[in-house]
Amino acid sequence: MTLAPDTVLLAARVHTLDPDRPQATAVALRDGLITAVGDAQQARDWRGPGTEVIDLGTATLVPGLVDGHSHPALGLEMADGTDLSPVRDLDGLRAALTGARRADGWVVGWGLDHNVFGGRPIHRDLLEAVLGPDTPVFLRLYDGHSALASGAALRAAGIDGPRAFAQRATVVCDADGAPTGHLVEHAAMDLVSAIVPRRPFTERRDALLALLSAMASTGLTGAHVMDAGGEVLDLLRAIEDRAELPLRLRIAPWCMPGIDRDGLDALAALQGTAGRNWLVGGVKFFMDGTVEGGSAWFEHADCHGQGRDGLWLDPAEYTAAVHHLHAAGARTATHAIGDAGVRHVLDSVAALGPGGRMRHRVEHIESLPPQQAARFAELGVIASMQPTHGAYTRADHTDEWSRRLGEERAALAWPCRTLRDTGAVLALGSDWPIAHFDPREVLAHAQLRRTPGTDIPPVVPAQALTPLMALEGYTTHAAIAAGEADRTGRIAPGLRADLTALALDPLAVPADELAQSPVALTVSNGLITHRSS
Numbered sequence: 151m152t153l154a155p156d157t158v159l160l161a162a163r164v165h166t167l168d169p170d171r172p173q174a175t176a177v178a179l180r181d182g183l184i185t186a187v188g189d190a191q192q193a194r195d196w197r198g199p200g201t202e203v204i205d206l207g208t209a210t211l212v213p214g215l216v217d218g219h220s221h222p223a224l225g226l227e228m229a230d231g232t233d234l235s236p237v238r239d240l241d242g243l244r245a246a247l248t249g250a251r252r253a254d255g256w257v258v259g260w261g262l263d264h265n266v267f268g269g270r271p272i273h274r275d276l277l278e279a280v281l282g283p284d285t286p287v288f289l290r291l292y293d294g295h296s297a298l299a300s301g302a303a304l305r306a307a308g309i310d311g312p313r314a315f316a317q318r319a320t321v322v323c324d325a326d327g328a329p330t331g332h333l334v335e336h337a338a339m340d341l342v343s344a345i346v347p348r349r350p351f352t353e354r355r356d357a358l359l360a361l362l363s364a365m366a367s368t369g370l371t372g373a374h375v376m377d378a379g380g381e382v383l384d385l386l387r388a389i390e391d392r393a394e395l396p397l398r399l400r401i402a403p404w405c406m407p408g409i410d411r412d413g414l415d416a417l418a419a420l421q422g423t424a425g426r427n428w429l430v431g432g433v434k435f436f437m438d439g440t441v442e443g444g445s446a447w448f449e450h451a452d453c454h455g456q457g458r459d460g461l462w463l464d465p466a467e468y469t470a471a472v473h474h475l476h477a478a479g480a481r482t483a484t485h486a487i488g489d490a491g492v493r494h495v496l497d498s499v500a501a502l503g504p505g506g507r508m509r510h511r512v513e514h515i516e517s518l519p520p521q522q523a524a525r526f527a528e529l530g531v532i533a534s535m536q537p538t539h540g541a542y543t544r545a546d547h548t549d550e551w552s553r554r555l556g557e558e559r560a561a562l563a564w565p566c567r568t569l570r571d572t573g574a575v576l577a578l579g580s581d582w583p584i585a586h587f588d589p590r591e592v593l594a595h596a597q598l599r600r601t602p603g604t605d606i607p608p609v610v611p612a613q614a615l616t617p618l619m620a621l622e623g624y625t626t627h628a629a630i631a632a633g634e635a636d637r638t639g640r641i642a643p644g645l646r647a648d649l650t651a652l653a654l655d656p657l658a659v660p661a662d663e664l665a666q667s668p669v670a671l672t673v674s675n676g677l678i679t680h681r682s683s
């Protein structure tokens with residue numbers, strides 16, 4: 151005799167995404183697992199004296215939505231201090247700096263748009279004119295890949311001239327060799343960010359829990375976290391000392407250029423480290439930077455003559471690192487935005503020979519010719535994309551991203567549909583804090599190729615996904631991308647109790663409406679993490 155379920159969920163429809171039983175109206179849960187799938191009639195027989203029955207009425211139940219690419223703790227750290235994203239010009243920046251809150255004497259800001267400088271060099275002069283020569287200042291620019299530091303901040307970090315790095319990164323210096331304060335790419339930014347005062351640990355722990363709860367209220371049950379920065383493992387342990395995590399997190403620490411054999415072995419050893427609702431699974435690489443920053447790696451230069459280099463000084467070292475981790479059984483995920491960057495990742499996986507390639511994935515893939523897209527399915531490499539990043543471009547190609555790449559490559563933007571039509575696994579996500587984490591918005595954007603609720607012309611509408619393809623990107627394909635399709639991603643007996651109930655049917659309603667659908671219920675790992683009142 152089987153034990154009665156803790157919980158029975160009843161809904162107008164259940165899209166299980168399980169080919170053995172695609173539709174249902176009732177699901178039973180016990181001890182964090184799905185124990186039965188059926189209809190209301192059967193549900194009456196499942197119930198025991200302690201069973202809670204939750205009738206979701208007209209709502210639609212789907213497998214739990216998982217964000218395939220997110221940065222919760224690092225994102226909170228990157229958004230510390232004064233929000234400079236509303237600043238449009240230098241006067242606005244002066245005003246924001248004058249009014250900025252100081253923490254331990256430092257002024258810290260984020261979200262600064264390159265366009266604020268109106269084509270002038272990005273220079274610390276302005277910071278020092280407003281705040282004096284002795285105030286340490288650290289401002290993160292909008293793209294997350296560069297920053298501006300004052301002279302006092304540079305001195306505190308011991309920076310007085312150019313530096314050499316194991317990756318492509320720059321301490322920008324003037325003709326006399328003095329640093330301008332502009333720091334490009336992580337290795338350069340980290341010299342200063344490492345000494346910027348941080349909020350107390352308990353404050354960061356509470357902020358992370360609040361963020362994850364907000365994510366759960368949008369229907370997310372899990373996320374693939376593409377960094378182990380911001381002390382995320384310590385924060386997760388501290389949260390689980392007192393509470394349950396609202397999202398199941400799968401964490402991929404970074405493997406950066408210059409890593410040695412011991413570093414690779416340490417990354418491999420970290421795999422499987424876990425708490426109750428999180429685990430370290432995967433290793434994150436960067437093959438290149440960003441299109442707007444001129445640091446994406448393309449086969450042909452952009453209109454500024456940039457975009458011809460990867461982040462690794464020697465791409466063969468990237469390949470060797472992936473092969474080392476592959477042999478150790480670790481899954482890799484590589485940020486590759488330009489077509490040459492993607493090609494190099496695919497070539498590196500192809501060189502492994504057949505077998506076991508399914509564990510490797512490519513993140514972002516912003517412009518790619520169809521013949522390279524077809525290689526994903528051939529090689530069993532997983533694509534992971536963020537449709538809402540397309541909102542930074544325009545259909546008429548007058549935006550910075552499109553201008554840099556030119557007509558031909560802008561027409562190959564975010565090739566989601568080509569990847570699916572050629573048989574690739576395609577996980578979808580937000581890359582929060584680069585775009586909003588709300589999965590309803592991403593699901594809608596993937597179908598519309600524009601921001602839902604607007605009449606903005608769609609960007610390359612031929613690359614739109616069907617409603618089912620979009621939903622699979624957050625469920626079944628996200629589970630394959632994580633290597634756990636046998637444990638989650640569908641609604642079937644024996645799988646983890648990760649479920650999302652939406653007021654509107656994501657496979658039937660127009661995408662603009664789906665973006666506004668209330669979330670009736672979120673269940674992560676058997677725990678109710680959100681329930682509408």
Ligand SMILES: [Zn+2]
Nearest residue numbers: 219221376581
């Ligand atoms: Zn990312």
